[in-house]
Amino acid sequence: MKFAKFILWNKVFHSTVFFVCIALVALADILGFFLMQGDSDFRRGIAVYSPEQNSVRQSQFTVDGVAYAREGIDTLEIIATDRGGGERAFPFDRHAVMYDGDPILELASYTAEVDLPEDGEYRLVARMKTTEGEVVDGIALDVRVDAASTPSPFVTFSATHFLTLAVPALFAIGIILWARRGSDKTKQICRIILAVGISAFELVIMYNLALSRHFRISYDLPLHLCSIAIWLIPVLMLTQNKKLKEFLYQLLFLWGLAGASQALLTPDLSMYPVMGVKYICYFGTHGLIIAGVLFATYVDGHRPKWRAFPKVLLTTVICGGIAFGVSHLVRLLPPYEAGGYFYLAYPPISGSLIDVFVDLLGPSPYYMIGLLLLLPIAQAILMLPVWLADTVVRGVRGKRGQA
Numbered sequence: 465m466k467f468a469k470f471i472l473w474n475k476v477f478h479s480t481v482f483f484v485c486i487a488l489v490a491l492a493d494i495l496g497f498f499l500m501q502g503d504s505d506f507r508r509g510i511a512v513y514s515p516e517q518n519s520v521r522q523s524q525f526t527v528d529g530v531a532y533a534r535e536g537i538d539t540l541e542i543i544a545t546d547r548g549g550g551e552r553a554f555p556f557d558r559h560a561v562m563y564d565g566d567p568i569l570e571l572a573s574y575t576a577e578v579d580l581p582e583d584g585e586y587r588l589v590a591r592m593k594t595t596e597g598e599v600v601d602g603i604a605l606d607v608r609v610d611a612a613s614t615p616s617p618f619v620t621f622s623a624t625h626f627l628t629l630a631v632p633a634l635f636a637i638g639i640i641l642w643a644r645r646g647s648d649k650t651k652q653i654c655r656i657i658l659a660v661g662i663s664a665f666e667l668v669i670m671y672n673l674a675l676s677r678h679f680r681i682s683y684d685l686p687l688h689l690c691s692i693a694i695w696l697i698p699v700l701m702l703t704q705n706k707k708l709k710e711f712l713y714q715l716l717f718l719w720g721l722a723g724a725s726q727a728l729l730t731p732d733l734s735m736y737p738v739m740g741v742k743y744i745c746y747f748g749t750h751g752l753i754i755a756g757v758l759f760a761t762y763v764d765g766h767r768p769k770w771r772a773f774p775k776v777l778l779t780t781v782i783c784g785g786i787a788f789g790v791s792h793l794v795r796l797l798p799p800y801e802a803g804g805y806f807y808l809a810y811p812p813i814s815g816s817l818i819d820v821f822v823d824l825l826g827p828s829p830y831y832m833i834g835l836l837l838l839l840p841i842a843q844a845i846l847m848l849p850v851w852l853a854d855t856v857v858r859g860v861r862g863k864r865g866q867a
Contacts, residue, residue, distance in 0.1 A: 471656075478659075478702045485663050486695065489686055492670035496679025497797075506798055508533035510592045510602040512542075513678050516737065518606055520613045523583075527576045529590055529602070530680060531556070532799035536595035542576045545587045554578050556590075561810040563827045569810055572682070572799035580609045603677075618733040618743065628743075629728060632751025636758055643763045651763060658756050659698035665748040666694050672741050682794045687787050687805040689723040694749050697756040713760050714772040715779055716753075722842045724753040732814050761850065768847045777839060784808060788829070808832055 471477065500509070512529040515521055527542050540556040556576045561569035580586060586609060590602035619625065643654040666686075673679045686692065693716055700712040727750045736742045760766045784806050791803030802809040809828050811818035821834030 475702070475704055482663075482698055482702075485667065485698075488667055489670055489695075492667070492674045493679070493681075493685060496670070496674030496677075496684065497681050499674055499677050500679050500681075500798070507535070508592070508594060508598075508600055509798060510540075510590045510600055511677060512588065512590050512602055512605050514736065515605070515607055516740075518608075519737070520608050520610050522613055523581050523609055523611045524577070524579050527554075527556075527578055527588065527590075529556075529574055530572045530799050531558075531574055531590065531592050531602075532572045532801070533592065533594045533600070534800065537592055538595050538597075539593045540574060541591055542578060543589045543591050544578060544580055545589070546582070546584055552580065559813050561813075561827070563822065568827055569802055571813070572680070572801040573813075583609050583611055585609075618731070618736060618738055620730060624738055628747055632728070632747060632755065635751065636755035639755060640759055640762050643759065654759065654763070655701040658752055658759060659701040662694055662697050662749055662752040662756065665745045665752070666691075668741065669745045669749070672745075680799060681797050682791075682799060682801045682803040683805075685790070685794075685803075685805070687790055687803075689719055689806055690727055690750060690753060692783065693720045693723060693753050697753055700756060700760060709760075709764075710766065711772075711775065713757070713764075713766040714768060715776050716757050717761075717768045717846065718776055718839070718843050719780070720753045720757040721846050724750040726816075728754075730814075730816065732812065767854070768843070768850060770843075770847075773840065773843055776843075780839065781836070784832075788832075808835075 500511070510529065510531040512527060514528040515525060531537060531540055537558075540558065541553045542556065544552045544554070554576045556574040559571040559573045559575065560567035561571070578588075586607055588605040588607060592600045592602075594600065639654050639657065643651045646654075670684075670686075673684055678684075686695065696712055696716055697720070700709060700716060703709050703712075728747065731746060733743060733746060787803075787805035788808040791805045791809040794803045795801060804810065804812070807816070807818055811822060811831070817838075818831060818835070821831035821838075825831045825834050
């Protein structure tokens with residue numbers, strides 16, 4: 465009984481566990497950075513991220529990965545070798561940030577469309593030739609081609625996507641209803657479930673990236689809007705400091721609901737198999753961000769307030785400035801590309817609302833003006849359903865009181 469009380473309510477224990485998790489994230493970042501280099505000399509490297517080792521694909525599939533060389537890349541291709549030793553080569557298209565039809569920023573990521581009409585087993589090797597004439601091969605990847613197989617990559621707005629979204633939605637509704645009908649002990653158990661759940665999902669993602677050598681310092685540091693929100697949710701759930709709790713709620717109401725909802729509706733998971741580790745943890749973390757904010761709203765009684773918006777705006781600008789600076793500093797480290805943090809150095813390659821501001825205002829840093837103007841609009845849109853729900857509840861209670 466005393467042990468359970470200690471786990472539920474001891475703030476020193478909660479703080480210790482939180483900082484241990486932060487230390488584990490830092491360790492994952494360091495481990496991922498050095499494992500990504502493999503046997504390279506930090507000047508050049510190449511890796512395939514998708515498909516996964518020993519996966520099954522249809523005859524036509526996409527290969528995604530990263531390649532970089534300080535001296536520059538001359539050619540980049542994927543070599544597919546069948547069991548008889550026959551080779552087919554497919555060129556890679558390197559991703560680039562475009563403006564007015566011209567590339568203004570070249571990225572390390574690449575994509576190749578592979579067509580292997582004959583079923584069987586193949587060995588894939590990404591091969592890069594630098595401008596100095598050196599040939600660098602990535603780690604070999606074995607895949608099996610089966611034309612009758614079911615394609616596993618994720619498709620946005622498919623039936624699978626909507627069914628997946630239903631899981632975090634039902635979980636959020638369930639845990640809120642359970643907490644509202646329960647005792648203070650039940651409410652604290654729910655807070656711990658949310659805090660531990662979101663932390664566990666994120667740690668699994670980080671170590672999966674590191675150990676699979678898929679970590680990119682330009683993209684996988686915890687400096688995205690949702691990445692920061694993930695580690696603020698446990699603090700929101702468990703802190704006993706009322707001022708800190710209120711500030712975090714106001715901040716996460718905008719960051720969490722706006723960022724996580726967009727991430728859930730338009731996820732960039734095309735290179736990952738459905739129900740894989742990355743897939744599950746991605747929807748788990750973003751779903752729990754929203755669940756945590758809604759829990760604080762409808763269980764703990766917090767409400768978004770316009771008078772707190774200037775602090776939220778200032779915090780967002782400061783954090784955005786740091787993210788923007790880091791996004792350019794990481795160009796000094798492998799894979800020598802601009803970072804995608806807060807999407808301030810460049811918009812998502814897959815397309816997003818930011819593209820509208822790019823068309824109107826120009827590339828970074830100019831489109832950031834549009835993002836800044838969008839913040840109060842997003843806040844108003846997010847506050848509207850909360851205000852409407854509270855108005856309806858007050859009206860119902862008023863009628864009951866008159867009766």
